[in-house]
Amino acid sequence: LILVFMVLLVSANNMSRLLSKLSPLIHKRSVRSFSSSRTGPCASICSTVEPSPDGGNVGEVLLYDVSRLHLVRSPEKTYPKELNDSQLVGVSHGWGFFSNRKDGSVVISDFLNPFASKSKPETIPLPP
Numbered sequence: 572l573i574l575v576f577m578v579l580l581v582s583a584n585n586m587s588r589l590l591s592k593l594s595p596l597i598h599k600r601s602v603r604s605f606s607s608s609r610t611g612p613c614a615s616i617c618s619t620v621e622p623s624p625d626g627g628n629v630g631e632v633l634l635y636d637v638s639r640l641h642l643v644r645s646p647e648k649t650y651p652k653e654l655n656d657s658q659l660v661g662v663s664h665g666w667g668f669f670s671n672r673k674d675g676s677v678v679i680s681d682f683l684n685p686f687a688s689k690s691k692p693e694t695i696p697l698p699p
Contacts, residue, residue, distance in 0.1 A: 654678060666679050678694050
């Protein structure tokens with residue numbers, strides 16, 4: 572039992588020395604990220620929708636960027652007609668999941684993504 576403990580202790584000391592020698596090498600390497608995401612995780616604070624002069628609606632979203640600890644305001648976008656009478660039920664990677672209050676249908680939209688198309692946010696209706 573004592574011999575096993577001594578072997579483990581020597582192994583731990585050797586591992587410690589090895590890691591201390593590798594540590595400067597690890598920190599000097601550059602790190603590449605292959606993520607295509609331009610934003611970190613965000614929390615939706617609020618959204619506003621107002622009538623636009625052309626008869627449609629224009630919306631704006633206020634988000635809190637958790638990774639940078641600051642507020643992000645999306646540019647004004649055309650509010651999709653498919654989202655009228657809908658409520659937000661979830662968000663993932665800038666895509667919002669909206670449930671229609673009348674018929675329960677679900678629509679996915681990138682309206683909440685501040686870097687998505689300003690003129691016409693994409694909407695994808697899901698089958699019932």
